[in-house]
Amino acid sequence: MAKNQNVSLSVVRRLPRYHRFLGELMQNGVHRISSRELADIMGLTASQIRQDLNCFGGFGQQGYGYNVETLYHEISRILGLDQKLRTILIGAGNLGRAIATHIEFESRGFSLVGVFDKSSSVIGSSVGGMTVRSMDELAAFCKQEEPVVAVLCIPKDSAQVLADQLVELGIRAFWNFSHYDFAVSHKDVVVENVHMGDSLMTLSYCVHDMMDGESIEEL
C-alpha cells in the first residue's frame, strides 16, 4: 500500500521533526490540525507539509485537515519506531557512556544489546545497566546475538580499522560519532554521521557572519 518509492533524504530528515511536533500537540490535547496551522507552528509552508506527507500516502481529509493521533502513529510506523533493531555500542569513553545512558534507543526503533571497549580500565564496569565487554568478545557476541546496528564512539583510526570487521560480523548500519568519514562506504550498509565537530565549526562561521553583518550594516 505504502508508496514510499525513492523518497528523498530531504523529506526523510523532516519526518522526525514532524513526529516531535505532533507528539507535543497530542500531549496538549490537540486532535485535529490543518497543514496551514502545522506549517505556522513549525516554520514551514503548508505546501511542503502536504507534499512530504503525500510521499507516503493520503493521511488527511479534505475540508478537515489531519487527525493528530493518526498522523503521529503513521509517521512512527514510517520511521520504523515500532521495531527494535539490535544495536551494539563501541567505545565506552565519555561520549559513549553518555550516549548509552542519555539516548532513548527503545522509543526510536533500536534496542541496545551490548557495549564494548578495548580499555581494561572500563571493561567490566556498568554503563546504563549494561556491563562493558572486551573487544575480544565482539565476534562471538555478534554470532550469538546478531546485532545489525553499531554505534561508533571511538577515535577515527579505530573506526577505520573496525568498520570492515563489523560489516563482516553482520552489521548493516552505523551511527557514527567518530571523525572517520564513512561517506564513500560499503554497498548495502547505511551510515548516519553525527559530526559534532563539523556542527560546531558551522556555528563558528554563522556567529562571525552575523557579527560582520552588524558592523558593516549593508544595504
Add this chain to the structure above:
Amino acid sequence: MAKNQNVSLSVVRRLPRYHRFLGELMQNGVHRISSRELADIMGLTASQIRQDLNCFGGFGQQGYGYNVETLYHEISRILGLDQKLRTILIGAGNLGRAIATHIEFESRGFSLVGVFDKSSSVIGSSVGGMTVRSMDELAAFCKQEEPVVAVLCIPKDSAQVLADQLVELGIRAFWNFSHYDFAVSHKDVVVENVHMGDSLMTLSYCVHDMMDGESIEEL
C-alpha cells in the same frame, strides 16, 4: 577582499569537511591537490569543489591546482577557527559532561569558560578541569565574563524557559542539544541544533528502507 556575500548554508556545511580532509592530506605530506583529485577522495564533483571555494575567493592556480596548506589555512580563517568565542555550557548531566570533556572547543573557534547546572549533586564537582557552577551564579557570571555562546545540554522544558533569559544576558549563539526546537527564534541570534534523536530516527528509516529493498528486489 573576501567576497563571502550570502554564501548558502549548503556550502558552509561542507567547509568543515573540506577542512578535515585537507588536514589529513597535510598530515600525509601532500602539498598540492587538484579539484579532481580532492573530489575523488571526498566523493564529490570537481565542479562543486571549485564552485564552493570560489564563494570565498580564488585560492587555486590554473594548471597547478590548490596548495594544501594554503587552502587549509584559508578555510580555517573563513570558519573563524582562529578566534575564541567565549562559551558557557549549561547542564552537567551525562551528555553535558561528555561534551565538555570530549569536544575540542579550542581548535574549533571556541573557548569554554564556564559550566552550569541547577542540581546540587553536581554543583562544585569538576568537569574537564572546570568547577560546575550553580545556576544562581549565571547572571553575575555573564555580566563579568561576557560569554557569547551557550551550549544547551538540558531537558526541553528548561531550554525553552532559559533561552530568552540567556539572550537577555548577552548570548548570541546556541549549540543546542535539547529537544527544544529553536527553529522559530530570536532575530540576531544563531542556533545550531544537534538533534541526536532525529538523527537516530532517520537511521531507523534508512535501515528499514534498505532491508525492504532487499526482499522485494524491485526492477
Add this chain to the structure above:
DNA sequence: TAGATTGTTAATCGATTAACAATC
C-alpha cells in the same frame, strides 16, 4: 449546500553539474 482543506499538477527557485575560455 457552502466552506474548508486536501492531494496533485504546474511554476519557481536554488543547488549541482557540465562546459569552456582564461591562464598558469
Add this chain to the structure above:
DNA sequence: TAGATTGTTAATCGATTAACAATC
C-alpha cells in the same frame, strides 16, 4: 610553448512553493 587546471558562465537537475480542481 603545450598541457593542465582553474574560475566562471550556462545547462541541468531536484526541491520548494503556488495554484487549483477534487472532495469531505
